[in-house]
Amino acid sequence: MSAATATTTRQIQFREALREAMSEEMRRDPRVFLMGEEVAQYQGAYKVSQGMLEEFGPRRIIDTPISENGFAGLGIGAAMMGLRPIIEFMSWSFSLVAADQILNNAPKMLYMSGGQFGCPIVFRGNDGAGGQLGSTHSWAVEGLFSNVPGLRIAIPSTPYDAKGLLKTAIRCDDPVFFLESERMLGNKGPVPEEEYLIPFGVADIKRAGADCTIVSFGRPVHFCLEAAEKLAAEGIECEVIDGRTIRPLDIDTIIESVKKTGYCVVVDQSWPFGSVASEVAAQVYERAMDYLDNRVYRVCSDDVPAPYSKALEQAMLPHAGKIIEAVKKAMYLA
Amino acid sequence: MTMTDPKTALQPVDRVEPRTRLKWLRDMMLIREFELRTMQAYQEAKIGGFCHVYIGQEACAVGCIAAANPDDPVITAYRDHGHALARGMEPRYAMAEMFGKSGGCAKGKGGSMHFFDQRTHFYGGHAIVGGQTPLGVGLAFATRYENEVLEQGAKRITLCFLGDGALNQGALHEAMNLASVLELPCLFIVENNRYSMGTAIERGTAMAHDLSTKAAAYGMPYYQADGMDVCAVYNVMKRVIDRARAEQAPAFVEIKTYRYKGHSMSDPQKYRSKDEVAEYEANDPIRRLADALIASGDLDEKAFRALSQSVRDEVRDAIAWAEQSPEPDPAADLYRDVVREPFGPYGPTTPPEMCGHEPGAVAEE
The missing domain is CATH 3.40.50.920 (Rossmann fold)
Structure with missing residues (x-):
């Protein structure tokens, strides 16, 4: 267990760690917004965004129709203009219908535009087998997507790592694919009250x-x-x-x-x-x-x-x- | 949102100053000349890859962009040369990009289909059919967010161009639905040149005879313009844009146009007759505007010839500039611009020379 986690006794769920990371970053930077299916009025399909609509309002916590290709692309367009979207996929399995946007546009925009338009965006959601969901809903996309240059892939295993990595992801000037797990959202672990970030590329x-x-x-x-x-x-x-x-x-x-x-x-x-x-x-x-x-x-x-x-x-x-x-x-x- | 009759919704626009129409004429002539030289350079193998020229459609980009504010975002598909030039990109950076040179608008990393120009709020240049339309909605989202959440900047609208070939891509339908339910000021401008590559619109698009049905499905007003007449395009777009800006709402515009050349540089064009092409060429938007300006006494043949000469000179200079622009250096450039925050093999990113950047220097963060 990491040194930083040993100093605190507060235990929170993985989903709460994710929520804290997003909420803290949204308080810090008004350009950050959260968009996805059921993130607002439903309070999150997996309750990750519970309470965020009340705090940040409907202009920053935005429900979408079931339309991954559309809202993933919307987020990329907004990021090209300098906003900081967090796009939630209920499951990364559903990101496949948005493949053109998340693979062709987000990670290549900076290169294709010769350094003019970056894409500071976070795509996040559940990855891996959820428990008897069958072939279409059980994707572990890391094998598929890690082949693509221009993007970062974060895949935390604990609430502590989830929070620190997600805050880094939201501040990153490049696209980040953030892979969570439905099976871990209820896991509890030590997370300090004090702010911290975990850099990428540090095992x-x-x-x-x-x-x-x-x-x-x-x-x-x-x-x-x-x-x-x-x-x-x-x-x-x-x-x-x-x-x-x-x-x-x-x-x-x-x-x-x-x-x-x-x-x-x-x-x-x-x-x-x-x-x-x-x-x-x-x-x-x-x-x-x-x-x-x-x-x-x-x-x-x-x-x-x-x-x-x-x-x-x-x-x-x-x-x-x-x-x-x-x-x-x-x-x-x- | 109410449906709009394209014939009655728009009031006649004030008469445009001759000086402005002369500028449009020159803009269209510049695009035409640029594209002719592009074809020539392609045949000389100075340009590689896929290349799609805009000849015949000039009035669309020029008329629409004239009606927008300079900071209204513009985004389009792969037939993007005309939009970039109409928006104000200097031809040299466009030509150098196609030559794959480091002085190109994307430093030789984008090519013909991926022009970008941050200075003119031109967001590309996108080569997957329909893929730019969700991005366009995102640009509209961002302008509205900046205005209403960040409380900065004026109300803006986004010009999202697409071809009729994109009408049947799912991305467009998702984009239009989102623009409608989220109330975003994105104008979906269909440049209907009647063919998606070699497929006539009737063969691939349901309700091709009445595209207002596409707008109706998403509760958007529909407008139509004659794309062979730049003044008509401007007149329609001015009203559409004014309304969309005020209401911060989307709209759907069909511009009926025609491309004189093939879909790309390798297209034998067996799907249409020479007579059909000739019919449109006889209704050429450049000739039409020139004739109208001559008839009204605002232009004479001598001035027209001088205009022709000046665009020829400008494009010739662009080619010369592109020729002398250095090739990208694989050792220095291949791993740059992949990410903004360097890691592993990836170096720093630098804006292109077009943005006032010294070639070879690393930008300060």
Whole structure:
């Protein structure tokens, strides 16, 4: 656990941390506004924006119709003019109908315009499997979107990280894709009363250990910690690195750890082919080949559409059991 | 919002000063000359990629932009040369952009389809059909937000141009719906040149014979203008803009126009007859305005020839300038302008030379 979180006892939910980040930034900067489906009168489909309409009014907390391509593009146009939109996708699965706007326009505008029009915008919403939602609603978009230059991807695993990273995202002059998880919104964690920001590109070592490096992002970080606890009972001390942002990627912290442990497992909830895990593995090979005592092991979602059945879905997603198995294989213990 | 009869809603506009109409004439002639030289340069392989010229449609951009304020945002699709020039971009920066030179309006990173000019509030140049329309609504959102939430700046309207080919893209329908429900001053200006690439509008668009139905679906007033007559375009747009500015509400305008050349530089044009093209060319907006100015005694053939010569000189100078503008330097430029806040391999961003930036220097933050 980070040093900063150890000094406070206040525990708040992940969704409250997100709300605090947005509200603080909206009080600080009148150019910031929140737009999305059900964010205002409904008080947020997942209650992330609860109470914000009352505080900021309907000109800054704006309900939209179900029209992702339209309101994502609206936000980009407003950002080109210097406003600071926060565009909420109820789910990142729904961002696919806005692909032209979020992939063609937001991350390329500055380049295409030769440095004239930037795009300081945050797209945020639930990413990854929500729990038996089936194929269309269970996207982990990090594998898909991290291929695109010009954007940043933040993917917090704790309320503390969520708040600090979201405040940085809102202040960023470039587009940020902010990946939350429906399954974590109710998670509680320590968040100080005092203001803080977490810079992008700085990983957090969630658990120190000298035997095997485990790298992950977002919700699967918790599965890694669970696996590390169980492995510790067997005398294997894993170092769990939470990347916190995928772009920029804090490869230095990962490399430092691999140099120490000699073993590396990457856990990523997207599909394995051309995945975030593949990219981390490739960069580890490029920079620390001589320090590795075995190949890098990847734990990803299985390479199939997300199934509905609880049993099948559980089998498909990364979990502690798969991570333990991968660590043991990596360390020649299985 | 009430539906509007295009014939009765607009009162006749005051007579435009001859001096102003002479400026429009020159603006249209400059675009025509620029595009002819663009085609020539493309054939000489000085310009690469896709290239779509505006010849025949000049009255649309010139008439609409003349009716707007200089700080009203303008955004359009990929056939963007005319709008950029009508808005006041110097031809040299436009030509250099197509030549892929570092002096181009986007430093050679955008090309023909991606012109941008911050100084003239020209927001591009967008090459995915219809994709610019949600952005246009966003610009309108921002002007209204600045005016009403930030309490700064005057009431502005956004000119969001699109072709008839964009009528069937979902993005446009989402954009129009949002503009309507959020009450945003975005003018959707359809330059109906009758063809989306090689597909006649009737073959691809339901209710092509009556586009007012598109506006009606979103509760917007519909207006129509003859795009082969710059004064007619101006007259309609002046009233539309005045009203949209006052009401801070959207509108839909159909400008009936025609492109004389192919969709792009590689278009054999088998989908239309030479007679059809000739019919429109006989009704040419430049010739029409020149004739009217001659008839009213505000222009004579000698002055017209002098005007022709001056736009030829200006475009020739633009080409010479573009020729001598340096190629971008991959080592220095490839990784710049990706992000405003540098990280990893990405360097700082710098505005183009057009914005008064010294070539090669890094802008101060």
